[in-house]
Amino acid sequence: MTETTFPRIHAERLLASLQALGQLGALPGGGVNRLALTDADRMSRDWTVQRMRALGMEVHIDAIGNGIAIYPGQEERPPVMMGSHIDTVRTGGLYDGNYGVLAGLEVIATLHDAGLRTRRPLAVAFFTNEEGARFQPDMLGSLVYVGGLPLAEALATQGIDGPTVGEELSRIGYAGPAPVGMPQVDSYVELHIEQGPVLEQQGKQIGIVEGVQGIAWTEFTLEGVSNHAGTTPMAMRHDAGLVASRIAVFARELALRLGGRQLATVGRMEFRPDLVNVVPNQVVFTVDLRNTDDMLLQQAETELRAFAAQAAKAEGVQCRARQLARFAPVAFDPLVVEQVALQAAALGLSTLRLPSGAGHDAQILARVCPAGMIFVPSAGGLSHNVREYTAPQDLAQGAQVLLQVVWQLANRP
Numbered sequence: 001m002t003e004t005t006f007p008r009i010h011a012e013r014l015l016a017s018l019q020a021l022g023q024l025g026a027l028p029g030g031g032v033n034r035l036a037l038t039d040a041d042r043m044s045r046d047w048t049v050q051r052m053r054a055l056g057m058e059v060h061i062d063a064i065g066n067g068i069a070i071y072p073g074q075e076e077r078p079p080v081m082m083g084s085h086i087d088t089v090r091t092g093g094l095y096d097g098n099y100g101v102l103a104g105l106e107v108i109a110t111l112h113d114a115g116l117r118t119r120r121p122l123a124v125a126f127f128t129n130e131e132g133a134r135f136q137p138d139m140l141g142s143l144v145y146v147g148g149l150p151l152a153e154a155l156a157t158q159g160i161d162g163p164t165v166g167e168e169l170s171r172i173g174y175a176g177p178a179p180v181g182m183p184q185v186d187s188y189v190e191l192h193i194e195q196g197p198v199l200e201q202q203g204k205q206i207g208i209v210e211g212v213q214g215i216a217w218t219e220f221t222l223e224g225v226s227n228h229a230g231t232t233p234m235a236m237r238h239d240a241g242l243v244a245s246r247i248a249v250f251a252r253e254l255a256l257r258l259g260g261r262q263l264a265t266v267g268r269m270e271f272r273p274d275l276v277n278v279v280p281n282q283v284v285f286t287v288d289l290r291n292t293d294d295m296l297l298q299q300a301e302t303e304l305r306a307f308a309a310q311a312a313k314a315e316g317v318q319c320r321a322r323q324l325a326r327f328a329p330v331a332f333d334p335l336v337v338e339q340v341a342l343q344a345a346a347l348g349l350s351t352l353r354l355p356s357g358a359g360h361d362a363q364i365l366a367r368v369c370p371a372g373m374i375f376v377p378s379a380g381g382l383s384h385n386v387r388e389y390t391a392p393q394d395l396a397q398g399a400q401v402l403l404q405v406v407w408q409l410a411n412r413p
């Protein structure tokens with residue numbers, strides 16, 4: 001089949017599916033809250049599995065709750081996989097992750113309607129706990145899938161609200177019977193919104209993603225002494241809140257000093273006892289450091305830990321640091337990257353080569369097969385925000401590129 005005779009994806013059907021999935025766990029003012037393995041996540045899994053089955057796909061739920069649906073090919077070979085995630089952050093939008101899964105199903109529906117089968121099978125996957133907002137590390141389901149994290153360790157991971165991954169998987173009925181790591185995949189293509197401002201600012205329609213930057217998440221626990229805010233002289237305090245605040249400011253200054261692509265975010269901070277008139281005795285907070293250069297990322301981690309230890313000591317506070325996630329930068333395989341470039345060009349779409357700022361399951365799948373990603377623009381660069389938005393035309397174009405890329409990959413000799 002030549003580019004001109006490719007079937008076209010059904011844009012309205014794709015948009016309607018995004019809206020329908022966006023109703024599950026919907027927040028009153030817009031956006032969704034589907035933290036991994038909550039009841040809302042269960043609803044979105046049930047809905048997605050039903051849709052997969054309606055397309056005649058065989059659905060496998062594995063022991064870490066990943067859902068993998070197969071659309072048979074003409075030959076029995078490892079499938080070309082599409083996919084992403086359907087969990088969200090607590091204040092998420094309709095597109096992060098969901099778009100990659102639903103566009104994958106739209107590709108299958110389009111081929112199904114046209115009565116077409118590829119040489120290799122196709123697969124569409126939703127991976128457990130990609131976001132890492134409730135359980136760390138992020139990309140946990142795909143990490144177990146590729147053998148990067150033992151299943152038992154993943155199941156024992158405790159969430160920020162108490163229960164473990166294993167307990168929650170059982171509770172929502174998604175501790176599946178399929179062995180993890182099956183099937184083996186030929187290649188992996190993830191379509192995703194950019195989640196940043198670059199494509200929009202440069203007026204480009206498709207992002208050819210060349211890789212993903214490195215990610216280091218650390219949780220700090222500071223233990224001081226709680227005492228009366230009105231009676232404790234300033235010089236006699238062991239204020240965990242002060243130390244946490246100093247480290248947060250240092251993280252920002254560190255990123256600015258290192259410059260380039262260094263990023264630093266303090267996204268979570270919990271004070272104890274969290275009262276107006278008590279010097280805080282305990283603070284638990286997280287620092288998210290990212291860089292495309294692993295050496296610089298390591299430097300940032302080392303400097304941050306050294307500063308934290310020194311700031312805690314100066315205040316007479318105990319400091320513990322725990323690594324929650326650490327992923328080195330990843331370069332995607334030219335097999336996929338160049339196919340994305342070719343198909344975007346065949347469709348006459350403007351493109352930009354760029355790294356991904358966010359973490360994605362594709363960077364984990366890249367450990368076991370050629371993997372790559374396609375980006376479409378995010379309005380205002382907003383994501384992990386209820387106002388996340390991508391224009392319908394961009395969503396449709398991205399899905400068409402996905403169809404053509406997997407068509408080529410699945411039909412190669």
Ligand code: GLV
Pocket residue numbers: 130131138357358359360
């Ligand atoms: C995943 O969404 C991340 O934090 O990059």
Ligand code: MN
Pocket residue numbers: 085096097130192359360
């Ligand atoms: Mn995502």
Ligand code: MN
Pocket residue numbers: 089096131358384
């Ligand atoms: Mn996300």
